[in-house]
Amino acid sequence: MEVTADGCSVEVYLLLPPAGEPEIVHAAVPPGASILELGCGTGRVTHPLLDLGHDVVAVDDSPAMLAHVRAETVCARIEELDLGRTFDAVLLGSHLINTARDPDRRAMLAAARRHLAPGGRLVVEWHPPEWFDSAASGQGGQLGEVAVELADVVRDGDLLSATVRYSARGRRWTQEFTCRRLILDDVLTSNDLIFDGWLSADRSWFAARARRGG
Incomplete structure (x- = not known):
């Protein structure tokens, strides 16, 4: 079974079940909200969100991962994504925001922000x-x-x-x-985002909104 560019085994991700992530996202967005999921993998979170009534567009840079996703998919690097459309919510899970490289983080958050509809919510999982x-x-x-x-x-x-x-x-x-390790206020401010609440008791999930145009 294929291993992705960042070392993820597709086989492992097919075995891993969701661990409460879909429920956290569902509670953070309006019923039936359109969701852009960045870094969807094999659809571990995508498929439960579909079952919860959301229209999900799933993005990953691994064709091997996307082959298992039962939703509209886009094969692309998050940092380069520009679909020319916006969503009620953008999901950036799997601690991707904690990437070691600051330029990669800025590019990911810029991609997330440009796909947020006015009033849209960015839902993020991170390592606090x-x-x-x-x-x-x-x-x-x-x-x-x-x-x-x-x-x-x-x-x-x-x-x-x-x-x-x-x-x-x-x-x-x-x-x-x-x-x-990140200082959240600094990360959000430098990317023209504002904090919009904790989404889990352990503060491993939070929401943000665009500072302007939201």
Whole structure:
């Protein structure tokens, strides 16, 4: 099974179930809201949102991931996306905002903002600052039939690098990542966005709106 450019195993993502994300997004947007999902993977969140009555356009840069998505799809890098249309909500999940490279983050948020309809809401999943203090090798849990474990955690200033180990059905996969600790107000202000509320008790989800034209 194919591995994407950023090290994601398509096979693993087909096994992973949603973990409350669709309900968080659904509660944050109007009933039947149109949603642009950035970084949809195999549709783990897309498909429940469709079932909840939303019109979803799903974006990913992996054709192998998109082949499993039962919605309108767009194969593109988030940073370069310009569909010429807007949505009631834009979803940026999977902690993508914590990308290590500041230019990539600015480009992703610019793409999200230009696709927001007037009054639209940006729904974001992130690693809050306290996660960077508590993350440790050996932490893990179970997502459906997939066991997940964090390993090889290394800190370097605002950066944290680690490996995620997955196991299921007698098989094992790994995915390395590096993410950056963010100051939320600075990130939003520099991208012409304003904070619009926490969406989960652990503050791993928040909403934002465009500062102007919203």
